[in-house]
Amino acid sequence: MTTSDQLSTYLARAGLGDRVAFSALYQASSAKLFGLCLRILKDGALAEEALQEIFVKIWHKAASYDASRGTALAWLVTVARNHAIDRLRQLRAAEARQAGEAGSEVDRLASADPGPAEQLARKQGRAQIELCLDELDSARAEAVRLAYFEGHDYAELAARFAVPLNTMRTWLRRSLLALRECLTR
């Protein structure tokens, strides 16, 4: 098990051009980041392509990591999530341009339904944030998950939940405040 301190050291050293540290960083974090890419992109080939881009970005951006500002893991997860979401949004935009083709690949990609493996994972060893999401109304918790894992904006979320945009905005903000409160408890 890699400790938070070790991960932070690897990242700081990778920022100074240390290839061995980069290798150790990959070893310690690639499974987590690849799992995240698969969750977001829902396709092995897309997730593999995304993971490559993510680690190239990590190498180039590592020098900007500031350990006093947050954990290395959160930094890595942020880089990975944002890249995978940008990719998903690109795919959705390309799909929107070719509108009219029903039952498309991207509809499947954008499906919010967790796969069986993830449902099982959710039942076992639940993360703290998952327990906090459980405290929310289930539709609101789903809106937070959709914003994080599908990168939906307010308009898309409002359409999905068939509520006015301002209502959606209020929902999500209240959910985020409740999450913050629960996580600091």
Next chain:
Amino acid sequence: MTGQTDDTLEDGGDPDDLLAAEYALGLLEPAEARDFERRLEHDPALRDRLGDWQERLAQMADTVEPVVPPAILRRRIERRIFGRPVPLWRRMGLGLGPALLAATVVVVVALAGLQLGWRAMVPPVAPFAAALTATAAVTPAPEGPVATVALDPEAGEITVSGLTLPPAPGHAHELWLIAAGSAPVSLGVVPPGPPVTIALPDALRPAVGPGTLLAISDEPAGGSPTGQPTGPVLAAGPITSS
């Protein structure tokens, strides 16, 4: 702008905190996101709020099962970043051999001379030392260390010797200490040439020891303007007990 509507205030939500959360999730409109980024540049409190939200939201990844990626990915990534290694004999075979060899000989001879000179002058009494070797940013790759650093936390002194890489005009070399789990801390600009002794700040004394790394980066004359390395790292090496 968002954040000023009655619904957020009625919730007791701090508009900046909500804005940071929305930015972290990518929920802001492009114009709002650009405004937010402009504010981030000169608002440390806002940066902290964003950092806190990134930390919280990163926990969403804890709800996802890790999956080990195919082994070939790692090789592809390393090839993308570091390039394909070219064997020395092939480079020599391209006709660059004599020049490279001559350059290497010059560097090795210069290095040996400097190191011998230093060893004769300064007895190695410091309890810790680091031999810094060149990174891939230095071509042709020098043989052996490009600088030797002796560290004496008791005396609060660091001596850098045998620095063989001359900085380009308008540039300087800056020495950094990177303790486990910490961002690099500058130890100052180091000139090439004869050994130089620099003061070790008291706060850094506990960090001197095995597990801490020293590095030299290429910076503008006078050193990094940001307090963190801005240019390529030219050499690095771990601190060891001497």
